[in-house]
Amino acid sequence: MSKIDLKSLELKELEEIFLNLGERKYRAQQLFKWLHQKMVSSIEDITEFPHSLKDKLTSDYKISRLKIAERLDSKQDDTSKYLFVLDDGNIIESVMMKYKHGISVCLSTQVGCRMGCEFCASTKSGLVRNLLPGEILDQFYQIQKDQNVSISNVVLMGSGEPLDNYDNVMKFLKIIHDKNGQNLGYRHITISTCGIVPKIYDLADEEIPINLSISLHSPSDEERKKIMPIAKKYSIHEIMEACNYYIAKTNRRITFEYTLISGVNDQARDALELAKLLKNMLCHVNLIPLNSIKEFSHTKSNEKLVQDFKKILLKNGINTTVRREMGADVNAACGQLRRDYINRMES
Numbered sequence: 001m002s003k004i005d006l007k008s009l010e011l012k013e014l015e016e017i018f019l020n021l022g023e024r025k026y027r028a029q030q031l032f033k034w035l036h037q038k039m040v041s042s043i044e045d046i047t048e049f050p051h052s053l054k055d056k057l058t059s060d061y062k063i064s065r066l067k068i069a070e071r072l073d074s075k076q077d078d079t080s081k082y083l084f085v086l087d088d089g090n091i092i093e094s095v096m097m098k099y100k101h102g103i104s105v106c107l108s109t110q111v112g113c114r115m116g117c118e119f120c121a122s123t124k125s126g127l128v129r130n131l132l133p134g135e136i137l138d139q140f141y142q143i144q145k146d147q148n149v150s151i152s153n154v155v156l157m158g159s160g161e162p163l164d165n166y167d168n169v170m171k172f173l174k175i176i177h178d179k180n181g182q183n184l185g186y187r188h189i190t191i192s193t194c195g196i197v198p199k200i201y202d203l204a205d206e207e208i209p210i211n212l213s214i215s216l217h218s219p220s221d222e223e224r225k226k227i228m229p230i231a232k233k234y235s236i237h238e239i240m241e242a243c244n245y246y247i248a249k250t251n252r253r254i255t256f257e258y259t260l261i262s263g264v265n266d267q268a269r270d271a272l273e274l275a276k277l278l279k280n281m282l283c284h285v286n287l288i289p290l291n292s293i294k295e296f297s298h299t300k301s302n303e304k305l306v307q308d309f310k311k312i313l314l315k316n317g318i319n320t321t322v323r324r325e326m327g328a329d330v331n332a333a334c335g336q337l338r339r340d341y342i343n344r345m346e347s
């Protein structure tokens with residue numbers, strides 16, 4: 001039987017384990033603090049536990065542990081990209097960005113992805129597996145330890161579709177928010193989704209005030225279907241209804257991600273249609289210049305079109321920003337780094 005990952009368990013689950021082992025319940029809180037505040041990577045390192053207890057734990061349990069395979073530091077800005085090796089040899093990537101207002105990390109939620117967006121490198125070899133809550137957490141912990149910093153914001157925008165790994169992502173949220181762990185406020189966490197509508201309703205019903213980002217990329221169902229297969233399943237109208245429900249439940253502003261692709265979705269008529277769609281909604285648009293990948297023949301929109309697109313949205317009362325292209329010199333696009341690394345290892 002494979003060992004259970006202690007880092008993936010909520011406090012109440014740890015309490016059950018200790019009670020079943022004939023131990024006192026308070027041990028669970030001690031262990032939780034060692035895992036999520038001291039960020040230990042091995043049962044052996046928990047000096048507060050007697051050897052007999054460590055031995056008991058080691059027979060059925062383990063602590064998931066990511067190893068840094070590579071770190072690339074941008075020369076242009078304070079961005080570092082990390083490639084991590086998981087216990088089973090799979091590779092994932094994460095990004096750390098230093099802003100004036102704090103340090104943000106972009107974490108992966110799956111190895112690969114099965115959503116199939118045409119422009120995204122993460123999905124090109126399909127989904128390998130879901131990440132455990134402990135593996136999502138450990139990206140945060142390893143970066144925090146490596147940089148010797150305190151991370152203030154988390155975005156689940158790395159490889160994978162967070163809402164396609166719903167239960168593990170929920171556990172990740174609860175553990176990172178726990179006051180016995182990192183005590184990270186929900187308002188400092190963002191989930192990005194390509195638009196899995198039923199899961200947006202589930203997330204709203206959790207009633208936790210995290211930020212929701214929707215990867216929209218087009219105001220038209222027909223155009224969206226050409227670049228995002230998920231659009232064949234859920235219409236933009238259904239996404240908007242789910243977003244309005246989310247806003248009603250959480251009172252949080254939604255961000256719409258819009259990757260500008262030259263000649264595909266960057267014309268004035270697209271901006272006008274987008275403005276019409278989002279009128280009077282508690283939202284914000286984040287324009288992302290496409291990060292070219294070799295599997296997708298299109299290029300990013302030129303700077304003038306980006307600015308024109310933004311102006312049209314602003315003129316129509318839609319809050320809009322253009323995402324800075326951080327770390328472009330270290331292979332920024334979602335999933336590119338991992339693919340490059342795997343290709344290098346295989347050649």
Ligand code: SAH
Nearest residue numbers: 120157160161192193194215257290291333
């Ligand atoms: N699956 C989730 C989160 C991961 S992708 C989602 O779809 O939202 C994070 C963001 O990066 C999404 O908005 C995605 O559409 C965008 N993205 C992916 N590849 C990109 C590329 N090559 N250039 C620009 N943006 C990209």
